[in-house]
Amino acid sequence: MTAQHLEDDGPLIPQPAMTREALRDAVRRIDMAHLAEFDRECHAAFDRAAETGAINPLRFFLIKWATHVAIHRWPARAAALREAERAAGDPAATEERFRAAMETSSRILAEAQREIGQ
Secondary structure, X not given: OOOOOOOOOOOOOOOOOOOHHHHHHHHHHHOHHHHHHHHHHHHHHHHHHHHHOOOHHHHHHHHHHHHHHHHHOOHHHHHHHHHHHHHHOOOOOXXXXXXXXXXXXXXXXXXXXXXXXX
């Protein structure tokens, strides 16, 4: 099941807290296709943190997935990022198209980072 798109092109859900449980629920609601990847990366981050005694693996995991949710909770933003990634990876793209795609990707990632407080 996916969240319904709002008529005013607003976010599908509010930005969740940067916790494992809140982010997992958000991914389940708006991007179910990535839930297994979320779970795998969560377990790997926990294992790395336990092995090293450092919290950085957990922090990086939370930042990555909070950013993912910040992007995907806005359908138009997620679609624009997918298009920019496609254009940037197109070997036939002109230099101008490539630069525009990279600028779009950078802008979207910066917006998402601001939303999560990074």
